[in-house]
Amino acid sequence: MTAVLPLARTLKPYVALTGARFRVLLQYRAAALAGFGTQLFWGLIRVMIFEAFYRSTTVPQPMSYPQTVTYLWLIQAMLLLIPWSIDGELRAMIRSGGVAYELLRPADLYWFWYSRALAGRIAPVMLRCIPLFVIAGLFLGLQPPASVAAAAAWLLATGGAVLLSCAITNLLAISLMWTVAGDGAMRLLALMASLLSGSIVPLPFFPEWSQPILAFLPFRGLMDTPFRLYTGHLPPEQVFGVVGHQLAWTAALVLLGRWLLNRGTRRMVIQGG
Amino acid sequence: MAIIHVENLVKTYRVAERRPGIAGALAGLVRRHYREVRALDGVSFDIAPGELVGYIGPNGAGKSTTIKMLTGILVPTSGEVEVAELVPWENREVNAMNIGVVFGQRTQLWWALPLEESLRLIGRMYRMSEADFRRNLVMLTELLDMGSFLRTPVRQLSLGQRMRCDLAASLLHRPRILFLDEPTIGLDAVAKLAVRDFVRRLNRQQGVTVILTTHDMDDIEALCSRIIVINRGAILLDGTLADLRAQVSHDRHLIVDLADENGDVSDPDAVVFRRDGRRVHLRFDPERVPAATLIGRIAARHPIRDLYVENPPIEEIVSRLYAEEARSTGSARQAEGTQR
Numbered sequence: 001m002t003a004v005l006p007l008a009r010t011l012k013p014y015v016a017l018t019g020a021r022f023r024v025l026l027q028y029r030a031a032a033l034a035g036f037g038t039q040l041f042w043g044l045i046r047v048m049i050f051e052a053f054y055r056s057t058t059v060p061q062p063m064s065y066p067q068t069v070t071y072l073w074l075i076q077a078m079l080l081l082i083p084w085s086i087d088g089e090l091r092a093m094i095r096s097g098g099v100a101y102e103l104l105r106p107a108d109l110y111w112f113w114y115s116r117a118l119a120g121r122i123a124p125v126m127l128r129c130i131p132l133f134v135i136a137g138l139f140l141g142l143q144p145p146a147s148v149a150a151a152a153a154w155l156l157a158t159g160g161a162v163l164l165s166c167a168i169t170n171l172l173a174i175s176l177m178w179t180v181a182g183d184g185a186m187r188l189l190a191l192m193a194s195l196l197s198g199s200i201v202p203l204p205f206f207p208e209w210s211q212p213i214l215a216f217l218p219f220r221g222l223m224d225t226p227f228r229l230y231t232g233h234l235p236p237e238q239v240f241g242v243v244g245h246q247l248a249w250t251a252a253l254v255l256l257g258r259w260l261l262n263r264g265t266r267r268m269v270i271q272g273g
Numbered sequence: 274m275a276i277i278h279v280e281n282l283v284k285t286y287r288v289a290e291r292r293p294g295i296a297g298a299l300a301g302l303v304r305r306h307y308r309e310v311r312a313l314d315g316v317s318f319d320i321a322p323g324e325l326v327g328y329i330g331p332n333g334a335g336k337s338t339t340i341k342m343l344t345g346i347l348v349p350t351s352g353e354v355e356v357a358e359l360v361p362w363e364n365r366e367v368n369a370m371n372i373g374v375v376f377g378q379r380t381q382l383w384w385a386l387p388l389e390e391s392l393r394l395i396g397r398m399y400r401m402s403e404a405d406f407r408r409n410l411v412m413l414t415e416l417l418d419m420g421s422f423l424r425t426p427v428r429q430l431s432l433g434q435r436m437r438c439d440l441a442a443s444l445l446h447r448p449r450i451l452f453l454d455e456p457t458i459g460l461d462a463v464a465k466l467a468v469r470d471f472v473r474r475l476n477r478q479q480g481v482t483v484i485l486t487t488h489d490m491d492d493i494e495a496l497c498s499r500i501i502v503i504n505r506g507a508i509l510l511d512g513t514l515a516d517l518r519a520q521v522s523h524d525r526h527l528i529v530d531l532a533d534e535n536g537d538v539s540d541p542d543a544v545v546f547r548r549d550g551r552r553v554h555l556r557f558d559p560e561r562v563p564a565a566t567l568i569g570r571i572a573a574r575h576p577i578r579d580l581y582v583e584n585p586p587i588e589e590i591v592s593r594l595y596a597e598e599a600r601s602t603g604s605a606r607q608a609e610g611t612q613r
Contacts, residue, residue: 009400012400013397013398013399013400020383020394027385100346101374101379103346103365104344105369105399106366106367106399106400108366265346266348
């Protein structure tokens, strides 16, 4: 108990920030509704493409047709887990110099921004994935998890995916301290993340020679491995390897991010004044 | 014992320069040219607990740069700073507990959240207990008269209301030192008075040390017992308002309303520097001619409806101080040029 209290005190600012940001983001229901419509539409197109593909192919494919359709719907449900944007509020703050106030708080800036990223990833995914699970699950071929163990493994790996995604998001935000206008690095990273996480074509369909590279890179931990745990394409006991891979990358990216942020704040000239 | 100690503070920025035109832009991709800009050039001062200090200077003088270093968000090139016995940029998080900051041009509140929730969030950031938060919120709500809009989203508040809220936000955690960077910018007369009144009470009754940067000389006259004038990164003057007046000029203004619309005033010891209808503004040096003598002479010679003596407005004094400084450094540069 005595060990828990100081921890709660230490975490207080971060929890408060995530909570407040979460509440603000949950207000964006219209955007979520529009996003839900778009994702449903793209999901249908993808499912149709793969249906045609499965009908015409004669060789055995790496995943069964129902597994593939489920994988495709999971992409649509969890799409916003891909770190392809920075919290708009944070971007505006870095640009306008309002970030000075963030530096004036008795808190660690890296974890402050990480708390923001947590809310920024979880809130929109939650708003979109729940209706998508319902609609796609009832009418469009999204199957339930392969087993109770698969469901548990998937949930655990989704947690790992969120942590990883936020570490990448933070790197993007930190890069803004060098290039205020430059979205170049960000676009490139976002593109890499969407391709290499499996959100365009499921990773098992990638050529054989690319598999070791995909297995090493962090991006599959965002989508591919959690989804395959869900469908049973990866057996549930593999969850330890999957989460280990996610956490190892998260730790590496956090260390890199903290190092960059330290350098960034040292050289930063806060805009204005 | 000083609560703020600044010694020989220097900050230089490297500014990338680009030659004009497309060729210049291309050259900039290959090799950049940097120019060194000295934003602060050896600034030193000490501030005692409970002082209310005005830190003034024209745009680009180095005011905000100083404030940013005192608050720990900018690292100086060289020099020493101690704020409540801490080096701010090395102990940024601990220093943050000792200070409150308001940047008048920006808000620290969340646009989308109701005021009370914004303040609660800030309270949590400072790890305040719910009881402490409640107590301080009640006190600040009363002092700043925020009761009627505690539940309003911040984006719907007027600028005057928002500034009061920003003051509350910076004081929730009861800092010993308050930095105000242009706290009255853009406010109407009533709101300005409210802010000044609050800052004065905070300083007198609770002993909070306040450092105020502003372009509004009325803020200075109303509040500050001490002013530090800075220009081009160096301190021009550190003293009281009276010191400032004495250093720049002893001039007083005599304002005379004539009975006769077309009348004229002249006196060997005073200069007419402005005329609006019947009203004539004269400048005189009270060491050369006492005010009473001058008034006696003018009243004897001219039919007068009304008259009074005033100090020149502080704006005028400060702008003269800047101008004098510019002239003296200008001539110093010329001298340097001829030596080479």
